[in-house]
Amino acid sequence: MKHQQARCQFICFKQLPCNHNNNNNNNFIFCSSACIQRYGSLHSRRTDFLTCVHNLPNQCSPDPCHxxxxxxxxxxxxxxxxxxxxxxxxxxxxxxIDECSVQHGGCNQICLNKIGSYRCSCYSGYVLRDSKTCEDIDECTASADICGEARCKNLISSYKCLCDAGYKYDELRKTCQDIDECEEQLCEQTCVNLPGSYTCHCDGRGGVKLSQDMNTCENIIPCVPFAVAKSIKSLYLGRMFSGTPVIRLRFKRKQPTRLVAEFDFRTFDPEGILFFAGGHQDSTWVVLALRKGRLELQLKYNGIGRVTSSGPLINHGMWQTISVEELERSLVIKVNRDAVMKIAVSGDLFTLDKGLYQLNLTVGGIPFKTKDLILPINPRLDGCMRAWNWLNGEDTTIQETIKMNDKMQCFSVAGRGSFYPGRGFAAFNLSYMQPSSGNETKTNWKIEVNAVIQPATDTGVLFALVTEEASVPLSLSLIDYHSTKKLKQQFIILALENTVVSRLAINLCDEREHSVDILLKKDQLSLSVDGKAGESELSTSELEDSLSILENSLQSMVKTYMGGLPDVPVTSTPVTAFYHGCMTVKLSNKALDLDEALYKHSDITSHSCPPVEAGFLHPVPENSYSVRYWIQQGTRNQSGPWWERQEKD
The missing domain is CATH 2.10.25 (Laminin)
Known part of the structure; x- marks a missing residue:
């Protein structure tokens, strides 16, 4: 105002016609307050001030505005x-003006006030489309290589690089790196890391398998109960796989005595030794054996040997009474009181030594090597004896000892087949190489197996080949999970090394018999169960490569294992557990006799198998290859003489 007033005074001083009052004694003319009060208001401006207002200087010079x-x-x-x-x-x-203070300046995310202005901004991952609205940026589309080899997933305001399960994203390399789950100690026993995954393994030889969570181990428990009760009044002859006797007896008499022996006998086995009686190897002796299902008597006297075989087939699994009686100059063998053999002899079985007549008697084997028999025989006999009576003896020691040792006892009820108790295996030295037709220098190979099984558990090895390096080039097994899908389900699988090449889902706990067939040749692999084909899990090229590896293994030393595996790495094959249940096997359509094995666990019975508990069996399917029937153990009991055991379990 002072500035304006000074201007007004200056102008009024210059313009005398303004007709202002002269209030200055020195004749100084200035504008009254009316000029100032009326300045700038056109509607209230006095006409007598027109001259004064019209001549006001430019108020914008100097510029008063910011x-x-x-x-x-x-x-x-x-x-x-x-x-x-x-x-x-x-x-x-x-x-x-702070535009951001009013409705956020119209911005839907960030409002930034500026001197004389403002602007809208967006959070990371958004772009400003119309100066006020923020829209999500699709980084996956904006930059195709933003995640490298990983998958890009757009997120609100961001993005994420994703890898397949079992892999983690490496931001520096933009690659998916395998996660070593084994470092996290997820498995209870053995862990194997795989590209994008891992597998846990439980040592089946220890009686465990993978549990439902696929990480921990659980006990293998039978799902089908077998009637494995044994009779304390029976004697099992097949306990010693070595072929050595299960019982050794020595009789000493002061008077000349003749051999009299009688016992009840039951077997499905076609061959083996029942008993030996006589002196030492080079003296007089007799061996009562079974060959091709019929009784055979081998007699040796003064270096002269004789072999006689006669009578009906007795390996039908039913009880029959067998007796051997030494008469004055002959031996008479009877089956169910009927004489089937009468052999002339020229000497006594009892030998005089130091004033006593002595006789050695062994049951289930002979006291010397089988090659020294008149006609060699496989001494192993899966048979059962009861109600024995040697030389009319009354000693009960043998019966009491059997009562205390169930390994010396027989199954109360038994049918045909081989029984695997879930421990141990049988091993064979077999070759699968065959000369090519018309070319003896070139060989082909074929593995053809038929196994009729009635499992007690859902896990176990049926058949396997093992190399000297403890690898398992081929195995046929029962398993209760799908390792790839992490799914609990019962399967029969065929594996080459640790890779499943074919599988078939099947209820293994249905108490029924199932016929399992595998066929492998240079360019062929098949698995079928009860006539239903398994599903292949390899491409043609992968299968050819795997069969080539198997062929190389067959050209070196491999052993065939039934019912289990030796001490191999738990990761060398999908299943390491012992099979539990009944099984009969044919190789290239020829029955496999466990008595012919290189080794067999003593608890595996070669030719007899107990039934399912309570005597219940489903009807045998039409395509079944075997017929099972059951013989109930009787109650007859007679005591025997003093005896001594050679081996302990």
């Missing part, structure tokens, strides 16, 4: 008007 916030200055003749730029306010446009 330069940064002003568009222009308007001279209002004694006043001025500052036209503010957007974002400025005040008389001289000196005040910044």
């Amino acid at each position: 330069k940064e916030g002003t568009v222009r200055c308007e001279d209002l003749k004694g006043d001025f008007y500052c036209e503010c730029k957007p974002g400025w306010q005040g008389k001289t446009c000196e005040k910044d």
